[in-house]
Amino acid sequence: MATASLETRENRRAWGFVTPALLWTIAFFVIPFIVMAAISLATRKGREIVMAWNFDNYIEFFEKAHLLKGLFVSLEITFTVTLISVILAYPLAWIIAERVPQKWQRMALIMAILPFWTSYVVRSYSWLLVLAQNGVINNSLIYLGIISEPLELASTRTATVIGFVHFFVMLLTLTIYANLVQMPPNYRRAAADLGANGFQVFWHVVLPLTLPGIMVGAFLTFVLCIGDYITPQILGGNNELALPQVIMLQLGRRADFPMAATLSIILMVVVTLAYIACARWLKMERT
């Protein structure tokens, strides 16, 4: 192709750079997803999987209380965790950005997210040490004579929420801090100059400006929280099961791949809805 122009030849070369990554994503992400979607339309006969091409699994999900409950437990935990984490993290990020001297800020931030770097599995286990029947809290309270019988802390939803909040407070502190420091200081100066007091400056200027950043962090929290198996499994125990636990249960004991696939698709639909809601809101905010 001697007649091909320089630009065309360049473009042909460009495909060579992009194609490997695209192929990888298609082979190991798109196709698996299609396979999983197809399997969700199959049924299990004994240990065999038979392609039935119907929505029986989805109907079953809405009919069987223990399956549907998993979704509601997950949603309740996720909303609680997101809300508490934002409420706890915002002041922390604000204090680091505003009260901690400039040269210590980076250090303070690194410290605030240091436990981020423990293994995710180990972090949940560490909370078990704190919350267990013979754990740090119960033992200390008994030693101090405040209680005589150990409190039921581990294997509860509270334990799950604490474990999650611990993780997401760190994550959100990071994102909110980044938002706070990239806000030009002149906005606040202008507001103060025009007579706003400290709280008014925060309420009318700082909070609205950082809200998009908070929403992005909250969305991230939502996605990671609702899809997590480890924390509810270690800290929440088996009293009530979150959706990922229900999915894993299908895989383990029952080897019910079609149902596991169905539940995964439902989980993804929920996340996608949350994404659309978040994107809508951010778009509205901008216009």
Place this chain on the structure above:
Amino acid sequence: MISSRFSKLLSWSYLIALYGFIFLPVAVLVLFSFQDGRLPVPPFNGATLKWYGEVFADSRLMSALGNSLMVALGSATVACVLGFCAAYGLARFVLPASRLQRGLLIAPMTVSYLIIALGLLTTFNWVGVSLSLWTVGIGHVVINLPLCFAIIYASMGDHQKNIERAARDLGAAEWQVMTQVSAPMLMPSILAAFFLAVTFSWDEFIIAFLLSRFDVTLPVEIWSMLRSGLNPKTNAVGSVVFLVSVALLLILELIVFRRTAKK
């Protein structure tokens, strides 16, 4: 100004309380990894290094550690190379449907690991691929590729485009432009992507759990240790992992961010 002093006091109390909450589990974990007794809970009976000794003598744990390192370094390398090439192609050339391509490459980032793992598991079962560290590595490249691509793509500005044009103009072939100009120029972000990918893979549980069989990675091995309940040995493993991660973080901070800060 009493109110200002009060708000200052409030701020610092809140800071300390939250730091306390953040560090409590880690402190407990590390402290009781030295517990001279069978249970990693109060009272603290005195210090011993016995549990660390057991950890390093545990061949299963050590081979899991080796597997984890292998998978982490391998998958991060593949993800970085694929991500860099894709970013180079999409940032430097005008390709049709480039928005769609970018969207496709980023897409796995928005999907729960559990779903990615399950999709791969059903596909591998269907095709008849047996599970091994290779399948875990493939899964980890899937989750790390969007990350590496996004980080490197974001750092490719138009200014560098002219620098690459200059190299081409001076006679460099495409692969020379990439290896001698683009990659060294973008090294800080490539390294950042690489280290982030290493830590993500190193700490990943659900994909490693579902896609491995006999050889497992460290988080999966720790998971199976949890069945024995509270155990100072688990504390010791956890502390070691923590130290390794913090060391990685320090390297990242010193090499990558220092270098970018200098410019």
Place this chain on the structure above:
Amino acid sequence: MTAPVSIRNATKTFGDFTALDDVSLEIAAGEFIVLLGPSGCGKTTLLSLLGGFLSPTSGTIEIDGKDMGDVAPAKRPTTTMFQDYALFPHMTLRDNVAFGLKMRKVGKAERHAKAEELLDMVGLKTSANKKPHELSGGQRQRVALARALAVEPDVLLLDEPLGALDLKLRRQMQDELKAIQKRVGTTFVHVTHDQEEAMAIADRIVVMNAGKIEDVGSPENIYMQPKTLFSASFMGEVNFIPGTLESATETTLTIKTALGSVELPAFDHAGFTPDSQVTLAIRPEHFRASTGTGPRVTLGKAKVEDGSFFGTHHRAHLSPLDYPGMTITAHMPQSAIIEPGAWVELTLDPASIVLLPGHPPHPIQESAAS
């Protein structure tokens, strides 16, 4: 090391947009050519066609008699000096300058020697081990020049290389650029939108507008005898007086304007037919000659509206008696006394008036010519 360039009927379109419209230009070997024009005029597109970063939609480009067709940038006897210098940030100055030689598989010792020789030429020999971020803007510019020259191109393409420098440094670099071009003898094709820069360095200036070449010539020619209204106005301040050609004889052209009839010698104004629209272009400083002797043209009296002192001259705004709505800018001698409200005579040497076809796109004064 130097070569002629010939551009024949080059056209470049991007979708519906025509960036370059049937442009032809011959450049001699060793010439310093400046492509001058406002942004979007096609000058950078033309440079990219020469450098091989774009292919022409139609037309041909030859360097040293060889068709460049779809020869890649790397294979062309050209190098480009980019506006933002495009130095490799991770390499020392020596490695930057030696890069092109390294790509040509020149041995390490040899290419380093050559790089240092060139760094010496641009006055940066002692900084060979520094990285680009340690340099000032002017120094980076010199390194970029040294790097582009290191591979001994036949043609050096300069894409607004002085655009990022402040005014004083820019003037200084112009002189250096010119001196280096004379020394190496390479053909330079330089793009700029600064007409002073163009005049300072060019052997020939190519004035471009809207994808076409408006005018080609030496700086003196383009300034004194521009061929189009655009060329005249882009090359500095000018007064346009629109009019109509009344009669043309062998020796004299008579033009009717709002300021009366003007008679010009016909020697250089062939090709105008009676009743065609024409414009008189007069540079402000040409009014200064009014006190001298020789042939004379007068445009009547004008009132001084305001004036300011510019060191070498006074710059005054005048409104003519015959047509007070028009504003004329004139440069008066240093010694002149400029008093608002005073009356002056608008006389000038007819040879300094340039007659151009057509009327300015935005009439300076409504219905000034009718």
